[in-house]
Amino acid sequence: MQTKILRPLAIAGTLSLALFFPGSAMAQGGSESFQTTLEPLNDSGGSGQASLQFNGDQATVTVSYSGLAETFQDGPFPHAQHIHIAGKGQCPDQSFDENGDGVVDTPEGQPAYGEIGTSLTTEGDTGADSGLAVERFPGGPNANYERTFELNQESAESVRNGTGVIVVHGLDPSTLSDEAANAKSPLDDSLPLAATAPALCGALSASQMGATPEGGADTGGGSTAGIENEWLFGLGGLALAGAAGAGALALRRRESGEQS
Numbered sequence: 001m002q003t004k005i006l007r008p009l010a011i012a013g014t015l016s017l018a019l020f021f022p023g024s025a026m027a028q029g030g031s032e033s034f035q036t037t038l039e040p041l042n043d044s045g046g047s048g049q050a051s052l053q054f055n056g057d058q059a060t061v062t063v064s065y066s067g068l069a070e071t072f073q074d075g076p077f078p079h080a081q082h083i084h085i086a087g088k089g090q091c092p093d094q095s096f097d098e099n100g101d102g103v104v105d106t107p108e109g110q111p112a113y114g115e116i117g118t119s120l121t122t123e124g125d126t127g128a129d130s131g132l133a134v135e136r137f138p139g140g141p142n143a144n145y146e147r148t149f150e151l152n153q154e155s156a157e158s159v160r161n162g163t164g165v166i167v168v169h170g171l172d173p174s175t176l177s178d179e180a181a182n183a184k185s186p187l188d189d190s191l192p193l194a195a196t197a198p199a200l201c202g203a204l205s206a207s208q209m210g211a212t213p214e215g216g217a218d219t220g221g222g223s224t225a226g227i228e229n230e231w232l233f234g235l236g237g238l239a240l241a242g243a244a245g246a247g248a249l250a251l252r253r254r255e256s257g258e259q260s
């Protein structure tokens with residue numbers, strides 16, 4: 001009986017504090033999840049999915065796909081992958097092919113998906129400067145990528161405001177016109193156009209699951225996690241009213257306890 005009264009007070013106190021310090025609220029319960037389906041660009045033939053989940057200033061990004069170009073110069077075909085930001089939050093269609101070579105290259109698609117904000121590398125730096133660090137991207141036709149890292153502020157803002165777009169690059173040159181297959185990349189003339197042209201694209205959008213607090217994970221799981229979650233949901237509105245509201249709730253619980 002005693003602990004039943006004290007616990008909601010303690011939890012409500014934490015929530016009230018969290019409201020005054022939004023940053024800590026995010027780190028505590030709040031997870032924001034985004035996801036997208038990766039659609040083929042430039043007839044790459046691939047398909048996949050991607051997700052991004054915030055946890056404080058950390059983000060866990062997953063990218064999985066299949067059906068992309070397999071080999072490049074006898075090695076696994078490197079597929080650069082990025083979060084593009086600050087564009088329209090869209091994927092380009094073939095009408096973006098300005099020079100008419102049959103390929104929407106990376107700069108041609110930029111009005112739709114924006115510039116590189118984050119490089120989804122397998123290790124090391126994740127900034128825009130690593131955009132063409134081909135040795136630090138997944139290679140080959142399929143990938144199941146997952147990495148947790150500190151997302152830079154520009155990218156985090158874009159994802160949250162709906163202009164974060166996942167783009168995976170690298171086309172099989174044999175599927176292109178002779179002109180395009182022999183062209184150099186507009187990004188780096190030591191690479192062929194096919195190596196850097198976009199192959200998959202998906203605009204990140206907030207997923208419904210992201211609205212559910214994941215308090216259970218933070219409380220260490222076990223049988224009490226579900227109970228605490230119920231209390232958190234019940235107290236969500238009360239926390240706005242502050243300690244007075246929590247006191248009223250404790251009183252109500254005590255009264256109902258006496259009646260039953």
Ligand SMILES: [Cu+2]
Pocket residue numbers: 080081082083084116167168169
């Ligand atoms: Cu890119």
